Amino acid sequence: MxxxxxxxxxxxxxxxxxxxLPFLVPRYDQDRRPGRxxxxxxxxxxxxxxxxELLREGLKLFRLQVARKSILLKPNxxxxxxxxxxxxxPLLVTAAVECFRRLGAKRVTVAEGPGHRRDTQxxxxxxxxxxLLRDQQIPFVDLNRDEVIKRPLRADYSGLRHLWLPRTxxxxxxxxxxxKVKTHHxxxxxxxxxxxxxxxxxxxxxxxxxxxxxxxIQQSIVDLVATLxxxxxxxxxxxxxxxxxxxxxxxxxxxxxxxxxxPVGADAxxxxxxxxxxxxxxxxxxxAKFLGNMAFDRIDQVAAPVAYPPTPFQTVQDFEHLRAKAVxxxxxxx
Amino acid sequence: MDLEPTCLALLALRLQPSGSAVVLLDAxxxxxxxGSFANDNEASGVxxxxxxxxxxxxxxxxxxxxxxxxxxxxxGRQSSWIWKWKFRTTDTRVRFDPEKFxxxxxxxxxxxxxxxxxALLALKQSFPCCRTGRVAYRVERxxxxxxxxxxxxxxxxxxxxxxxxxxxxxxxxxxxxALLALRSEPGHExxxxxxxxLEHQSSSCxxxxxxxxxxxxxxxxxxxxxxxxxxxxxxxxxDEIDDTATLAAAALALDCTASGNPFKxxx
Numbered sequence: 387m388x389x390x391x392x393x394x395x396x397x398x399x400x401x402x403x404x405x406x407l408p409f410l411v412p413r414y415d416q417d418r419r420p421g422r423x424x425x426x427x428x429x430x431x432x433x434x435x436x437x438x439e440l441l442r443e444g445l446k447l448f449r450l451q452v453a454r455k456s457i458l459l460k461p462n463x464x465x466x467x468x469x470x471x472x473x474x475x476p477l478l479v480t481a482a483v484e485c486f487r488r489l490g491a492k493r494v495t496v497a498e499g500p501g502h503r504r505d506t507q508x509x510x511x512x513x514x515x516x517x518l519l520r521d522q523q524i525p526f527v528d529l530n531r532d533e534v535i536k537r538p539l540r541a542d543y544s545g546l547r548h549l550w551l552p553r554t555x556x557x558x559x560x561x562x563x564x565x566k567v568k569t570h571h572x573x574x575x576x577x578x579x580x581x582x583x584x585x586x587x588x589x590x591x592x593x594x595x596x597x598x599x600x601x602x603i604q605q606s607i608v609d610l611v612a613t614l615x616x617x618x619x620x621x622x623x624x625x626x627x628x629x630x631x632x633x634x635x636x637x638x639x640x641x642x643x644x645x646x647x648x649p650v651g652a653d654a655x656x657x658x659x660x661x662x663x664x665x666x667x668x669x670x671x672x673x674a675k676f677l678g679n680m681a682f683d684r685i686d687q688v689a690a691p692v693a694y695p696p697t698p699f700q701t702v703q704d705f706e707h708l709r710a711k712a713v714x715x716x717x718x719x720x
Numbered sequence: 721m722d723l724e725p726t727c728l729a730l731l732a733l734r735l736q737p738s739g740s741a742v743v744l745l746d747a748x749x750x751x752x753x754x755g756s757f758a759n760d761n762e763a764s765g766v767x768x769x770x771x772x773x774x775x776x777x778x779x780x781x782x783x784x785x786x787x788x789x790x791x792x793x794x795x796g797r798q799s800s801w802i803w804k805w806k807f808r809t810t811d812t813r814v815r816f817d818p819e820k821f822x823x824x825x826x827x828x829x830x831x832x833x834x835x836x837x838x839a840l841l842a843l844k845q846s847f848p849c850c851r852t853g854r855v856a857y858r859v860e861r862x863x864x865x866x867x868x869x870x871x872x873x874x875x876x877x878x879x880x881x882x883x884x885x886x887x888x889x890x891x892x893x894x895x896x897x898a899l900l901a902l903r904s905e906p907g908h909e910x911x912x913x914x915x916x917x918l919e920h921q922s923s924s925c926x927x928x929x930x931x932x933x934x935x936x937x938x939x940x941x942x943x944x945x946x947x948x949x950x951x952x953x954x955x956x957x958x959d960e961i962d963d964t965a966t967l968a969a970a971a972l973a974l975d976c977t978a979s980g981n982p983f984k985x986x987x
Contacts, residue, residue: 467889502878504834505893507966508927531722531963534757550760571813571884589722590756592765592825592832593878600797600829634886702884704813 409605409668413542414612414676423648423679424448425655426689430624430643437643438481441620444645445485447688450618453490458558459483462566462581462622463498464632466512471637474566474622476515478643482564482620483524497554499529499584501594506530527554530588541612543605543672544598550590555614563616563649567656568627569635573603574667574705575660576632577653578619578646579611586610604668611649612677619652620645623659628699638699642690650678651685661698662708721747721758723766727773728968731982732975734776741777744770752786753794765825767791768838775845776982788846791839792854796821796831796865815882820864832879833869833894836862837901844904845985863905866898870910874917890914892921892930896937900983903940915941922948928956929966932973939976940984949974 428444430437459482461474479496486494496519503509506528510516519526532552539548555561563578570576583606586595598606621644629635640659646652650673654664664670664680674680698709726743747754747770753763754770764770771787774780797803804818822836840862847855871881875890876898882888895918902911915938922934931952935945952973961967972982 465889502880503891505891505927505929508892508925508930511927528963531725531965589724590760590764590826592829593834594832596824596829596832597826630884630886633888634883702813 409543409608409672412675414608415540417676419650419674419676419678419684420648422684422686423651424646424686424688425648425651426645427655427659427687427692428643428645428689429641431641433475433477433624435477437477438484441478441481441643441645442485442488444643444689445489448618448645448647450489452486452560454492455559456493456557457486457491457495457560457562458555459486459494459496459562459564460555460581460584461496461498461515461564462576462584463506463509463513463515464500465503466509467633470633471625471627472566472568472633473509473513474564475624476513476518478620478622478624479515479564480518480522480524482562483522486562491560493525495525495527495554495558497527497529497532497552497585499532499552499586499588501583501588504530504588504593527552529555529585530593532587532589534587534590537613539609539613541609541676544601544609546597546601546606546609549610549613550587551614552585552587555585560617561615562618562620564620564622566627567621567623567640567644567660568631569629569660569699569701569705570631571702571704572599573607573669574701574708575653575657575662575670577656578616578621578649579607579653579669579673582610582614582616583607585614604672607669608672611673616649618645618647619649621652621656623656626660626699628660628701630702636700640695648678648685650674650680654680655685655687655692657708658692658694661695661710662701663710666708722964723747723754723756723764723770725964725968727766727769728965728972730773731776732968732971734982735979741774741780744774744777745780745783748783748786750786752783752788752790763790763794763827765823765832765835766838767794768823768835768840768842771842772838772845772982772985775842784846788843788855791823791843792858794823794827794839795858796824796836797829813884814880816879817864817868820861820868822862822865830879831865833866833876833898834878836865837897840866840901841983841985844901848986863902866902867908867910870898870914874913875921876914890917890921892918892925892927893933895921896930896933899937900940900985904985919943926955928952928961928970931955932966932969935973936969936976936981936983939973939981945977949977 529552534550565581623640627635628638657664753767756764822831823839871890875895877891
């Protein structure tokens with residue numbers, strides 16, 4: 387073993403320790419939290435054509451100013467495994483398109499860059515989304531292969547300092563994250579913020595986007611969402627996934643969609659609906675310090691109240707500490 | 721210029737006057753690697769494909785020598801002893817043997833199936849026989865890594881076969897590219913199983929990118945691909961393919977039996 391090898395090894399240990407340490411020091415540019423956030427929990431029994439109407443009613447609870455804006459819808463399309471509840475349901479995606487078109491959007495684009503699958507069209511085709519998009523003349527952009535632009539990051543938890551990001555995302559006026567509510571074996575949960583990993587281009591970072599893992603998944607999520615603003619969230623919590631998500635978990639029904647003007651508030655609420663504790667999810671807890679609101683007293687909960695499930699979602703062993711042991715059965719509705 | 725679509729397009733056009741290597745020679749970085757796109761200042765995991773493309777288009781000794789040197793020096797991060805130790809002791813959620821390493825997508829990250837397969841194809845094409853020293857060592861480790869990362873039910877995905885005890889599914893395109901890199905290896909059970917998996921999956925695949933790679937791989941193994949080519953020609957209209965990489969891969973696949981398969985590396 388040479389001195390160079392030892393030095394390299396020591397640096398590797400130091401780097402590993404730095405990225406795995408909890409968020410001890412604030413590393414964001416400014417506190418951008420809104421005074422209050424609004425989260426709507428809309429009961430939905432099934433995936434059907436009625437989703438459009440339900441979503442339209444839900445969106446009326448928010449004063450969305452999207453007329454003449456270009457809207458980017460970012461669903462969670464990871465992979466296609468028959469029978470597995472992995473992806474945002476295609477009917478929710480097209481319902482969202484219809485709603486934003488009705489609200490006067492200049493252009494509505496659906497975009498995604500799957501993390502492991504290089505063949506995005508195969509995922510679109512297999513899930514049935516490609517045909518729906520074509521029938522309704524909805525443009526789709528593969529974010530893994532879009533033109534990219536180098537952007538400095540507005541937080542510095544990962545040490546990356548900058549990322550190459552897709553032009554389509556950077557030029558959108560209004561970004562809507564449409565996650566599938568799932569547990570995740572590396573990040574605990576995958577919700578509206580983790581969903582933005584799909585905006586990191588495979589053409590630069592590969593399949594999977596392994597650099598983000600090496601720099602710390604929780605840290606990379608924070609840096610990414612500090613840089614790419616999520617203006618609105620429509621979370622697919624009708625049929626969710628628990629256990630070894632995002633691919634190998636099992637389906638679990640919550641029969642809801644969650645809408646919010648604040649990704650932190652949305653993700654905190656989804657986490658509670660899963661029977662997990664958002665304060666223990668590092669990327670939610672940290673973004674609640676400068677990007678959005680996690681606390682009940684800063685969230686206007688509308689439509690339906692937060693109801694904790696009798697049994698929390700299953701997680702992999704590393705995230706069992708997220709599961710709530712004793713929680714109130716209901717949180718207040720404002 | 722994006723590197724992967726450029727390489728695939730140049731390979732598809734290799735018999736045409738426009739199939740010139742100039743764009744690749746101009747884009748090569750001083751260290752011998754290629755970036756993922758024109759103004760990328762880091763090496764890309766597609767460097768192996770660029771090197772293979774360059775070799776296919778002509779003889780460029782200086783550029784080839786630098787590309788080979790870069791490939792022989794570059795490796796997945798788990799090849800260092802400290803990370804091997806970490807993956808053997810504290811981080812065992814993904815099943816893999818860190819002793820068996822290949823090439824990463826990005827410097828400073830793990831080895832993955834597709835960049836490793838591209839690098840192996842390029843090295844095998846450049847050093848077709850009598851490999852010794854570093855070349856032999858890296859080819860052996862790369863082949864071992866591909867075999868180690870195979871999915872238990874056959875085929876390959878990005879490179880995680882088993883995660884938290886769950887068997888992960890293979891992907892058609894990654895399987896095809898891995899099989900192309902393993903073609904010249906003595907018959908191995910995992911390669912045989914991957915080939916059978918690919919043959920089965922491609923019979924119903926309707927996505928042009930994956931189907932094209934299937935055809936290229938099955939053709940390299942001397943299997944009958946005419947029905948698949950026929951399907952590829954009809955399942956998707958040209959207006960439904962909006963990226964150059966897929967269009968070029970489809971063109972290569974449709975033409976591979978008539979004009980040769982550039983991924984059928986003799987080694």
